[in-house]
Amino acid sequence: MRALSVIAVCASLALAACGTGNQIKVGSDGRPLPQVYKIDSAQEAIIPFRLLDSVNALRNAKGAAPLQFNAQLNAAAATHSRDMSVQNRPWHFGSDGSSPLDRVQRVGYTGRLVGENISETFETELETLSAWMAEADTRDIIMDPQAHEIGFAWFQEPSGKIWWTLVTGSEAGLGN
Secondary structure: OHHHHHHHHHHHHHHHHOOOOOOOOEOOOOOEOOOOOOOOHHHHOOHHHHHHHHHHHHHHHOOOOOOEEOHHHHHHHHHHHHHHHHHOOOOOOOOOOOOHHHHHHHOOOOOEEEEEEEEEEOOOHHHHHHHHHOOHHHHHHHHOOOOOEEEEEEEEOOOOOEEEEEEEEEOOOOOO
């Protein structure tokens, strides 16, 4: 009798797990509709390291050295993410005409700029990284063996739109 009770409780728990919860909404094409990714304060500290770990795993798989965060590159990335939002367009030039090279120099970065990736999306940092890895030009920036440092930041608008910026560099004295 006790075994039947245990089975009944387990079956009830299994059925409860099948509840409606957060169901994925599907568009007319049968593909999942995008959902707004809202970044809360708890995620703010986790996101950069989740991205860095993912980038380094990809680089490791190809035999490239891992990247490490650089505070100046992070600052340059943060400035550009906010500025893209102000301009309401994803592009590599600032509202003042600045280039990625100008921005890393302004924050005092003494290394060599390797590249910059940008994105305007409602998706997570890992979905954005996946999109960057799917394109040769943005993948090359992430995988460049000359890169040793990374800056990464975002700006999220109240609507949920996120402006992502990833900057890579080669620290001073390493092949510059």
